[in-house]
Amino acid sequence: MMSIPQQVYCTAFQGLRRIASGLLPDVALKSKEAVDQGGEPVLLFDDDTSRLIEVDFRGSAGEVLARLTDDRPVAPKAPVETAPPRGPGRPKLGVVAREVTLLPRHWEWLGSQPGGASVALRKLVDEARRSGEGRDRARRAQEATQRFMTAMAGDQPGYEEASRALFAGDRERFRQMTAAWPVDIRDHAGKLAGPAFEDA
Numbered sequence: 001m002m003s004i005p006q007q008v009y010c011t012a013f014q015g016l017r018r019i020a021s022g023l024l025p026d027v028a029l030k031s032k033e034a035v036d037q038g039g040e041p042v043l044l045f046d047d048d049t050s051r052l053i054e055v056d057f058r059g060s061a062g063e064v065l066a067r068l069t070d071d072r073p074v075a076p077k078a079p080v081e082t083a084p085p086r087g088p089g090r091p092k093l094g095v096v097a098r099e100v101t102l103l104p105r106h107w108e109w110l111g112s113q114p115g116g117a118s119v120a121l122r123k124l125v126d127e128a129r130r131s132g133e134g135r136d137r138a139r140r141a142q143e144a145t146q147r148f149m150t151a152m153a154g155d156q157p158g159y160e161e162a163s164r165a166l167f168a169g170d171r172e173r174f175r176q177m178t179a180a181w182p183v184d185i186r187d188h189a190g191k192l193a194g195p196a197f198e199d200a
Contacts, residue, residue, distance in 0.1 A: 011054055175190070
């Protein structure tokens with residue numbers, strides 16, 4: 001199993017019940033206890049992305065933790081290629097040269113900017129990142145919420161309408177459609193969806 005960063009925050013569910021939230025090692029131990037007691041399967045979700053985290057619960061608690069922190073190098077599947085000769089850029093400053101394809105009018109405009117094309121492009125990217133930060137945060141929240149809802153609430157009443165409300169930025173409709181869901185599923189979905197409604 002590949003090494004999983006220890007600072008990952010996650011939430012574990014057994015069936016429709018949330019059994020633990022927090023840092024991965026702590027949640028993995030609580031989940032191990034639940035697995036050992038039997039019952040429904042346990043699923044661990046990354047709190048940022050709602051992607052499932054695979055944990056091997058076989059063996060003792062110590063063995064489970066050891067597998068989480070196993071950072072032995074994984075053998076490459078293909079031969080490692082030697083690095084190509086360095087081209088333009090300033091690697092020591094973190095500047096990396098890559099190809100950008102633009103129309104002639106774009107190059108003409110970039111070339112006329114103070115500092116040249118590279119400086120202008122960096123400024124444009126920084127400005128776009130700042131101005132789009134709220135939209136990007138909302139999009140990531142929508143994707144994480146949808147991923148969680150699909151895994152845990154796909155058969156719940158109002159799931160389709162809740163999904164539509166999520167992507168429409170309609171907080172009140174989302175609350176209405178998830179109100180009858182099992183409390184732990186509803187609350188976690190609501191927490192994940194929060195940023196999706198901030199700019200709505």
